[in-house]
Amino acid sequence: MLALALRSMRKRPGRFAATLLSAFLGAAIIMTFNSMHDTAGQPGVDSVSAESLSTAASVVGGYGTLLVFFAVASTLTVNVRQRSAEIELLRCSGATPAQIKRMVVGESVAVALVGAVLAIGPAMLGGRALLHIFQDSGQVQRSVDYSFGPIALLSGIDITVLAAAGAAFMAVRRATRRRQPRGGARKFFAYAALAVGVAAVCSTFAFSARDAALMAPPVYGAILLSVGFALLSPRLLKGLLDRLPLSGPSGYLAVRNMRRRTDELSGVLMPLILFTCMATATLSMQAVENDAIDASGVPKSIDAKNLETLNLVVVGIIVVFSCIMLINSLYAATTYRGREFGQQRLAGATPGQVLAMVGAEGVILTVTGVFFGTLAGLAGILPFTLVRTDGTWPGQGLGIWLTIVAVAAAVTLGTSLITARRALRTPAVAAVTLAA
Known part of the structure; x- marks a missing residue:
């Protein structure tokens, strides 16, 4: 073999x-x-x-x-x-x-x-x-x-x-x-990650504002929560699809296809949830830390510089790697659907309706991944901000989050639509025949 x-x-x-x-x-x-x-x-x-x-x-x-x-x-x-x-x-x-x-x-x-x-x-x-x-x-x-x-x-x-x-x-x-x-092992690891993540986030309140390790528990807790959500992504996506009120041919096809492909689409949701959570949590907490140091008037120590450099480098790696994971998964999954697109066109769907269907799928995936990634990130950001500054919300949090959402949406929608458009260049009969 x-x-x-x-x-x-x-x-x-x-x-x-x-x-x-x-x-x-x-x-x-x-x-x-x-x-x-x-x-x-x-x-x-x-x-x-x-x-x-x-x-x-x-x-x-x-x-x-x-x-x-x-x-x-x-x-x-x-x-x-x-x-x-x-x-x-x-x-x-x-x-x-x-x-x-x-x-x-x-x-x-x-x-x-x-x-x-x-x-x-x-x-x-x-x-x-x-x-x-x-x-x-x-x-x-x-x-x-x-x-x-x-x-x-x-x-x-x-x-x-x-x-x-x-x-x-x-x-x-x-x-x-x-x-x-039956997916018993996956469910076990998902719930274990969620439980440990909640415990790590709650342990943030055991630290004081000056502790050097204050950022570690909320960051690792947020990451574990995002891993738990990522492992449960097929179930989360099914629950969302059952409540979507999409209408019209493209919306109907998008929801129907995604219900059938939830396990496959979990490979796209995993990097999307991890990217949103890790980038949002790390950058927001670092912004809170920088504001707190500036407000104190004390110059940054070597440890503070180390932490800032690590956070920025880690986020850069996450952005690049997660984007490549998304592009790989979406490109492979969409390219493989050439026969499906051909069958839909032979059944009467126009190329525009097929593209609209793919776009609707991309929007649903983006919203789902961003929502659960943001939820996991906020679980770490809010306790850290409360302990470090006595505030409840980071001052620069909204701008950071909007930038991350824009990157996630551009990668998800851009890859899906560009790949689907290339697949639609093949005549419908040829696409069905070649893939058969």
Whole structure:
């Protein structure tokens, strides 16, 4: 089956482009920040510089691992679902579920390994640029030289390959089941994340306004809440669709199609919820912290500068990575619907109605993802603001939130509509015939 996997990759390389891109970017992020561990471990590095570098590597390395798994999992889930006919044909030809799992996992591991190797060069350049940022802000001495060592290399390759193997195994396991999965494990982890997230957010009130670790509990609590919402996204989307009063041909088709594809669309909602929550919570809390420091009249300490740099870098990574995850998932899901679009046109729908249907789906996805992402973010922002400033609402919160919503809407709607427009260029009869 491994030989079959390699032949499948050679015949259809375009199918694995989204997985390769996710693995490449994920490995680049992990290796870029973990190279700070290698740099901090060099002889002669002072303790302040070593602490700044190690903190950046530890914090962003944890975020990076989570994002890599979600990115690879979402793209592989879409990929495996699109191959349901091929998997069923293999089973009818005599292949066992274990053999199919080995084939798909082998493909994923090979693609992830290639992506991780390709990411080594960009990660070295990114690590040097990151070190210069710390040096320009005064957090690291100018005498510290950059080092890309075994910690960065092994962590990037190992985490990327393990994430790809685990995500592929879970995706193909669901696809090869003859009976409908009950989703008990997913529900357990979702409720566990929500419970721990609520506990972390509530623990914010146990800190004082001057505690250096005040921002940690609400940030991690908000992230865990967003993970819980992301895992429950199929149920949340179904509940919303049952209450939507959309009318007209495009609205009817949008709601009907989304009810049928809620599990597939959860791969789009996951990065959207995570992006909205993490960007809103981190940027808003950092703005509250900056305002509080400015109001006190005390110059920023090295720890405060470290925290601000980390928050800005983390948000930048989240924005780029989440946008790529969204684009990958939406592009793969919309491109695969070429036959569906052709059937709708042959049944009497105009290209404009099909585009309006895709636009309505994009709006529903954006509203759902932004709503639950904002809800998780506010759960962390409000306690932090209350403890840090005795206020109830961050002064710059609305402007930050509107910017994040604009980015989320532009990526979701733009990718969906552009991809659907390209698919509609193919004549309806040809689209149905080619996909059959």
